[in-house]
Amino acid sequence: MLNTFQQQLHAVLPTPTPEEASRQEFAKSLKHFIQQGLLPGLQPVYAGRAAPRFEKEAGRSPKDRHDIRKAMVSDNYFRHYAAVNRISQELLWDSVIDSIEREEDALRAAAAENSAKNRGELRVPENFQVPRYVSALDIHCMPGGYAGDPEDPDGVSLGVLYDRGVYLYSMGYTGPFNDDMGRSVVNYLKRKMPDFKPKRILDLGCTVGHSTLPYKELFPEAEIWGIDVGGPMVRYAHARAGAFGLDVNFAQMNAEETEFEDASFDLVVSHILLHETSGKAMPRVLEECFRVLKPGGLMIHADLPPFDLMDPFTQFILDNETYYNNEPFWGAMRDLDQVAMAKQAGFDPESVRFDTAPMAVMEYAGAGYTEDSAADVAEREFTAGEFAPGGGWEVLIAQKPA
Amino acid sequence: MPERVSVLADQLDATQRVLAKHSIDARAEIQALVLDDAALEEREARRQAMLERMFYLVRKEAAEAAGKETTESYFAALDAIAER
Numbered sequence A: 001m002l003n004t005f006q007q008q009l010h011a012v013l014p015t016p017t018p019e020e021a022s023r024q025e026f027a028k029s030l031k032h033f034i035q036q037g038l039l040p041g042l043q044p045v046y047a048g049r050a051a052p053r054f055e056k057e058a059g060r061s062p063k064d065r066h067d068i069r070k071a072m073v074s075d076n077y078f079r080h081y082a083a084v085n086r087i088s089q090e091l092l093w094d095s096v097i098d099s100i101e102r103e104e105d106a107l108r109a110a111a112a113e114n115s116a117k118n119r120g121e122l123r124v125p126e127n128f129q130v131p132r133y134v135s136a137l138d139i140h141c142m143p144g145g146y147a148g149d150p151e152d153p154d155g156v157s158l159g160v161l162y163d164r165g166v167y168l169y170s171m172g173y174t175g176p177f178n179d180d181m182g183r184s185v186v187n188y189l190k191r192k193m194p195d196f197k198p199k200r201i202l203d204l205g206c207t208v209g210h211s212t213l214p215y216k217e218l219f220p221e222a223e224i225w226g227i228d229v230g231g232p233m234v235r236y237a238h239a240r241a242g243a244f245g246l247d248v249n250f251a252q253m254n255a256e257e258t259e260f261e262d263a264s265f266d267l268v269v270s271h272i273l274l275h276e277t278s279g280k281a282m283p284r285v286l287e288e289c290f291r292v293l294k295p296g297g298l299m300i301h302a303d304l305p306p307f308d309l310m311d312p313f314t315q316f317i318l319d320n321e322t323y324y325n326n327e328p329f330w331g332a333m334r335d336l337d338q339v340a341m342a343k344q345a346g347f348d349p350e351s352v353r354f355d356t357a358p359m360a361v362m363e364y365a366g367a368g369y370t371e372d373s374a375a376d377v378a379e380r381e382f383t384a385g386e387f388a389p390g391g392g393w394e395v396l397i398a399q400k401p402a
Numbered sequence B: 001m002p003e004r005v006s007v008l009a010d011q012l013d014a015t016q017r018v019l020a021k022h023s024i025d026a027r028a029e030i031q032a033l034v035l036d037d038a039a040l041e042e043r044e045a046r047r048q049a050m051l052e053r054m055f056y057l058v059r060k061e062a063a064e065a066a067g068k069e070t071t072e073s074y075f076a077a078l079d080a081i082a083e084r
């Protein structure tokens, strides 16, 4: 497949110069090449030479993902793959930073102007405590991370960086608006539960609101809240929603302990939030979901499936994110029993389950999104190490007893 | 590589300056250029082809591992042919 996907630009994104655009396209092409041209070689290299070498030295065959890692880290092919992967990541963020710095003042003004168009609330408290698992690392190697500099109270440039950077990072697989996860979950709800009409919806760890906006689009009557611990993220999210003409509320809040009242939401969702929290935080987030949900309300978390559904080699590939992409909890989370954790939080045991929400990317046309290329993305087999599980997003679903 | 890139950049710069003499503002037109799907595909195909050439040797390793074409099997094959 030739990936020519293009992001839909909007009022709060910079317009890259031709040179910046070329650098950004190159970063995206390199990522594509790594996944299509280098990633598939890991399995034969492992089976053909790394595993036999391990057996010779250890006197037994590799048994789990930790053994596979030992067998692979010294292998030249793997080292090459890992190094290029890391470099592609750095190139990517670098290529975006230049256009942001060039347009910084204009972007700030555009953010203020578009934020004013959004009639939803924006809550950014003073002295907010960002949890350590977010502030300590630049996750995905994104310079500045999510929380940024607390001394820069109205900066949005990290939001811009995320918006554009994540599009390249995901190689456009989540659509021209970066919103495939939210859109897929909404589609899933509309299809599986046509009578469910949530009036108040909360999106946890919303970052810049990519996944949040489809909820407003498809449940226009509902009151929508997106919360995140990153100040620059929610400020930018509020402006971006305004740029698309949507009234959505955003707040800087911690999903472990929000300011919302008990039993005040019909639907609480998150999209790739949980793996970026921590072993201590994750059960607290589930308990908080339980608290803010009305009786009979629904909780849906879209993330990657637990390890026990995968073979050890696949686990090893996914685990790479932990080591090379600053994602400390990525591997550990997949060892946890999420279903048990949800039951523990109080959800109806009968209702707790994993399911797949098929990708919505097929709905787009234009700007590089041809029917064939979108189908190639949506109908892939699941391949560890590729961006996004082919086929669909894995969702953890649970209902609060009515 | 850097030498090649530097030469290309100079050539492009020269082209734009020559065009400017003929009253064609190439820089502005390039900035305003919108690529259609055909152009996007042509560019992407060129980039992927270049990456394939760059990573040719690395990828050969994986192909060999896949085909179990180890040095031993290569010599074994040579020996087998020589013995005939």
Ligand SMILES: C[S@@+](CC[C@H](N)C(=O)[O-])C[C@H]1O[C@@H](n2cnc3c(N)ncnc32)[C@H](O)[C@@H]1O
Residues within 6 Å of the ligand: A131, A134, A146, A147, A181, A182, A204, A205, A206, A207, A208, A209, A210, A211, A212, A227, A228, A229, A230, A233, A253, A254, A255, A256, A270, A271, A272, A273, A276, A277, A281
């Ligand atoms: C990968 S991003 C989520 C992407 C987003 N949901 C989307 O679909 O576009 C993870 C986000 O979770 C946020 N986050 C991490 N821990 C959090 C917490 N305890 N409460 C709220 N947000 C949190 C991070 O700041 C980051 O913005």
